[in-house]
Amino acid sequence: MTEKLTRIQGMAVPLLWDNVDTDALVPAAPHKRISGGGLERLGEILFYEFRFNADGTPKPDFVLSDPRFAQAPILIAGENFGCGSSREVAVWALQDYGFRAVIARNFADIFEQNSYKNQFLPAAVDTATHARLVAQLRRSPGPISIDLVEKCIRIGDESVGVFSADEMGLDMLINGVDEFALTARYAADIKACQDRLVEAYPWFAV
Amino acid sequence: MTTTPRTLFEKIWGPHTATSRSGRDLLTLDRVFLHDMTSLPAFEQLRQRNLPVADTARTLAVIDHTVATASGRTEETYPVMAPTVRSFRREVTDRGIQLFGLGDPAQGIVHVVAAEQGAILPGMTAVCGDSHTCTNGALGAIAFGIGSTEIAHALAYQALWLPRPKALRVTVDGSLNPLVSGKDVALAIISRFSTDGGVGCAVEYAGSAIRRLTVEERMTLCNLSIEFGSRIGLVAPDDAVFSYLEGRPRTPKGAAFETAVAAWRNLASDENAAYDKEYSLDAGSIAPMVTWGTSPEDAIAVDGSIPQLNQARNPAQRARWERALSYVDLKPGAPIAGTPIDVAFIGSCTNARLSDLRAAARVVRGGKVASTVRALVVPGSSSVKRQAEAEGLDRIFREAGFEWHESACSLCASLGPDIVGRGKRCASTSNRNFENRQGPGSITHLMSPPMVAAAALNGGIADVRTLA
Ligand code: SF4
Numbered sequence: 100m101t102e103k104l105t106r107i108q109g110m111a112v113p114l115l116w117d118n119v120d121t122d123a124l125v126p127a128a129p130h131k132r133i134s135g136g137g138l139e140r141l142g143e144i145l146f147y148e149f150r151f152n153a154d155g156t157p158k159p160d161f162v163l164s165d166p167r168f169a170q171a172p173i174l175i176a177g178e179n180f181g182c183g184s185s186r187e188v189a190v191w192a193l194q195d196y197g198f199r200a201v202i203a204r205n206f207a208d209i210f211e212q213n214s215y216k217n218q219f220l221p222a223a224v225d226t227a228t229h230a231r232l233v234a235q236l237r238r239s240p241g242p243i244s245i246d247l248v249e250k251c252i253r254i255g256d257e258s259v260g261v262f263s264a265d266e267m268g269l270d271m272l273i274n275g276v277d278e279f280a281l282t283a284r285y286a287a288d289i290k291a292c293q294d295r296l297v298e299a300y301p302w303f304a305v
Numbered sequence: 306m307t308t309t310p311r312t313l314f315e316k317i318w319g320p321h322t323a324t325s326r327s328g329r330d331l332l333t334l335d336r337v338f339l340h341d342m343t344s345l346p347a348f349e350q351l352r353q354r355n356l357p358v359a360d361t362a363r364t365l366a367v368i369d370h371t372v373a374t375a376s377g378r379t380e381e382t383y384p385v386m387a388p389t390v391r392s393f394r395r396e397v398t399d400r401g402i403q404l405f406g407l408g409d410p411a412q413g414i415v416h417v418v419a420a421e422q423g424a425i426l427p428g429m430t431a432v433c434g435d436s437h438t439c440t441n442g443a444l445g446a447i448a449f450g451i452g453s454t455e456i457a458h459a460l461a462y463q464a465l466w467l468p469r470p471k472a473l474r475v476t477v478d479g480s481l482n483p484l485v486s487g488k489d490v491a492l493a494i495i496s497r498f499s500t501d502g503g504v505g506c507a508v509e510y511a512g513s514a515i516r517r518l519t520v521e522e523r524m525t526l527c528n529l530s531i532e533f534g535s536r537i538g539l540v541a542p543d544d545a546v547f548s549y550l551e552g553r554p555r556t557p558k559g560a561a562f563e564t565a566v567a568a569w570r571n572l573a574s575d576e577n578a579a580y581d582k583e584y585s586l587d588a589g590s591i592a593p594m595v596t597w598g599t600s601p602e603d604a605i606a607v608d609g610s611i612p613q614l615n616q617a618r619n620p621a622q623r624a625r626w627e628r629a630l631s632y633v634d635l636k637p638g639a640p641i642a643g644t645p646i647d648v649a650f651i652g653s654c655t656n657a658r659l660s661d662l663r664a665a666a667r668v669v670r671g672g673k674v675a676s677t678v679r680a681l682v683v684p685g686s687s688s689v690k691r692q693a694e695a696e697g698l699d700r701i702f703r704e705a706g707f708e709w710h711e712s713a714c715s716l717c718a719s720l721g722p723d724i725v726g727r728g729k730r731c732a733s734t735s736n737r738n739f740e741n742r743q744g745p746g747s748i749t750h751l752m753s754p755p756m757v758a759a760a761a762l763n764g765g766i767a768d769v770r771t772l773a
Pocket residue numbers: 369370414415416435436437653654655713714717718736
């Protein structure tokens with residue numbers, strides 16, 4: 100059984116860009132250089148082109164270089180987070196860096212599904228909640244907490260608003276459901292469905 | 306008894322649903338396509354779970370993402386990724402999965418090869434670890450990109466748990482103007498309805514202009530569905546699709562083909578089928594398009610100007626435009642035509658099929674690539690390359706000063722050795738103009754193959770209509 104994710108608490112890094120794409124999260128060049136496209140040191144190359152200059156020195160004005168956010172488990176972005184390539188390394192790099200959740204206005208479909216597979220929360224909030232959260236953090240930067248069971252985002256004891264996530268995805272995070280084990284229980288349904296299709300359309304089989 | 310009218314999408318998704326639970330459908334998959342970039346973590350997961358590949362015959366693998374394209378290339382030509390490619394080849398061949406590797410006459414970019422092989426047919430569901438898997442929705446199939454864990458799951462169970470997407474229809478009626486193609490239609494749709502206009506949706510393209518598109522143009526259009534936020538894009542299959550498929554290696558033969566075609570004819574949305582969302586566009590209003598910024602939605606007519614910042618729909622978009630303009634080093638309000646380019650790329654699963662190469666060659670014929678431009682053609686598959694050579698297209702390109710490459714993804718995603726170069730500006734037939742997409746510091750302007758050809762000859766972004 101996978102680890103259960105019911106509550107995430109800590110600093111939230113505001114990176115309020117729209118359309119943060121997965122090439123931005125894990126750019127090809129450092130990914131190839133560091134691990135031949137593999138899975139090592141992914142946290143180091145997260146947002147590589149925005150964090151580092153061409154000579155490899157850090158860019159001090161990028162928000163992740165701010166020492167206040169060194170251990171932050173939450174990233175706050177704008178609209179359409181995770182668009183672009185299907186690369187799951189985008190989620191793995193966020194996790195390896197230390198993030199457990201992204202709060203955004205909405206998520207690209209593939210990134211959202213990739214998140215649920217990795218006990219990583221894509222929390223979608225409406226415009227008003229987003230604005231409230233950003234404004235409050237701007238006034239007094241500090242930790243926030245995300246309660247997955249209540250689907251609620253809080254600063255201290257005060258609720259800032261609710262987030263939405265897909266029902267089964269959230270259930271997998273909260274209960275640590277192993278999707279593979281779950282699917283194995285439905286093997287007969289899959290087989291029956293495939294058999295029906297092949298009977299109607301023999302060319303579906305090879 | 307009256308039955309509820311169904312959309313094309315529902316006619317495929319419904320019968321593929323094995324069961325439903327907590328708002329998700331367990332969708333059975335007819336085909337799984339694999340390539341060298343995203344598959345290794347999936348095989349690793351299968352190994353850890355001690356799970357076999359459920360049905361190797363329904364699976365097909367290619368080597369395309371991370372390899373070199375120079376003539377004479379091998380798996381070793383790009384040492385950085387050679388170990389990855391080697392491991393991938395071993396993983397698939399050990400499991401008995403058919404592989405189109407380097408040197409195979411049918412090798413090419415996965416989505417191009419899948420269609421050429423007839424490995425994906427109308428009414429099927431297919432997945433691949435590449436977001437542009439939606440390309441072959443053009444054949445009337447549900448095809449979509451997935452992550453590596455999903456690849457492992459798909460290989461193990463031939464199924465995936467998915468929320469059922471909303472049905473979106475984009476209708477394009479009317480006639481396209483000369484030199485306006487499927488690429489321009491797609492960029493026009495994305496710029497008009499934004500890059501997340503189709504998030505959570507399966508988009509069906511319909512209307513008289515779509516029906517008149519060639520099958521390969523529909524592939525370009527469906528390919529760009531993901532840039533519109535839709536993981537799935539599809540077009541109802543018709544005679545053009547059936548004749549495209551006839552005689553391909555994995556297509557049913559003889560009487561079986563006729564039976565299949567009869568079934569495929571039912572794959573059209575019923576009249577009065579309900580959609581969750583509808584957009585429409587007039588084909589006559591679409592000009593050759595080009596992107597100025599760092600999102601596919603930053604597309605304008607080639608004779609248009611970069612927007613002024615006060616035209617942004619909200620402060621977030623304004624901020625994004627400011628960042629984009631600073632990255633691409635262009636000014637608001639400036640005309641896009643005349644912007645000098647350094648590289649011209651005709652390639653990728655978006656626009657490197659035979660008809661794309663023909664369309665570009667018509668513009669190139671007799672001309673010369675500007676001395677300041679590196680121009681290259683990277684055919685979508687080895688088979689496209691051979692056919693183009695048989696027609697003499699390679700000679701037209703070479704004589705004009707284009708490089709003529711072996712097939713792979715190349716500059717589309719810069720996962721192999723091909724990169725544009727820092728601060729260099731590329732006119733590209735690919736699908737993403739994201740920052741650094743074509744290599745660190747690269748600047749990308751998306752456009753159709755004839756438009757890239759025009760830019761190559763002109764040395765800068767040019768209106769192909771005034772050149773031709
Ligand atoms: S050409 Fe580009 S989009 Fe197409 S499969 Fe290759 S990397 Fe993916």
